[in-house]
């Protein structure tokens with residue numbers, strides 16, 4: 243069996259969430275690793291590298307040296323752009339969310355992928371969950387009317403970077419919690435409801451008394467969305483809730499169906515008949531392995547229908563989260579119609 247030769251650009255925390263399951267597969271060889279941090283390179287090569295695998299400190303060298311069948315980009319939001327190296331060689335590529343901090347660069351990458359007809363996948367792993375798929379199916383005949391949800395947690399403590407310094411609490415590097423983290427909830431809502439036509443946001447700033455070094459992101463945001471059929475959503479972020487009691491939530495209400503998602507794993511209780519009927523679908527703990535399985539099989543068979551979210555879907559999500567930024571800064575609703 244011909245193995246799929248995979249290269250990674252960015253070898254930090256989320257890269258390991260993919261490298262673990264990929265390294266267990268007998269149809270994949272992890273042949274190339276790129277990171278600006280050489281310590282990370284030796285860690286991941288030792289743990290996951292195929293025989294003869296190579297490491298690089300810039301992506302251009304890796305794409306020049308290796309014949310790859312697929313590439314993963316697991317970079318902080320500010321550090322993208324090298325996807326073009328894969329696209330110009332026709333190499334299918336997977337990008338972790340959010341695809342970018344800059345819409346213009348993301349649109350350039352998306353246009354290149356379309357022009358060159360290169361397969362892409364985006365790391366919105368919740369799209370592969372049985373519970374999300376089930377609710378999406380139910381909403382086809384009973385469209386969602388209202389959703390609310392988000393991510394609430396305490397001050398980010400880790401450096402969020404393996405040698406590149408903190409990036410998560412730094413607005414110019416991560417884009418803030420709504421852009422970087424609540425993007426998962428935004429993507430689910432977009433997948434269930436479609437793309438909003440209008441967005442309005444408020445942000446709380448300067449209230450978190452217990453910040454980490456370099457912290458300059460919003461302490462909290464609330465974001466309202468209106469959809470073309472006048473359905474509405476209210477999504478939020480907070481990273482100043484150091485008292486505890488936060489978590490991940492998404493509640494979706496349609497005429498006949500209520501879906502209550504809880505936790506990172508998006509376990510769901512689906513209510514119908516006024517709450518008389520309850521269906522429970524637990525979230526999958528091994529969702530990265532499931533997501534990777536779809537991408538690798540799509541690459542090896544050429545069957546793009548296996549992929550539930552493409553690079554274009556990633557661009558749509560950042561247009562929404564960055565519109566929320568624009569709205570709270572200007573104090574005005576932003577039209578996406």
Ligand SMILES: NC(=O)c1ccc[n+]([C@@H]2O[C@H](COP(=O)([O-])OP(=O)(O)OC[C@H]3O[C@@H](n4cnc5c(N)ncnc54)[C@H](O)[C@@H]3O)[C@@H](O)[C@H]2O)c1
Pocket residue numbers: 251252253254255256257276277278279282300301316317318319321338339340365366367402403404405406422
């Ligand atoms: N799908 C998920 O649930 C999930 C979970 C965590 C992180 N993520 C996303 O994955 C991305 C990376 O997050 P992370 O937690 O792995 O961060 P990280 O800081 O742990 O790792 C990022 C790695 O990229 C490297 N890097 C930075 N600039 C580079 C460049 N120009 N070329 C090559 N390497 C470079 C860093 O040295 C670091 O090793 C972020 O966009 C984040 O939002 C997704």
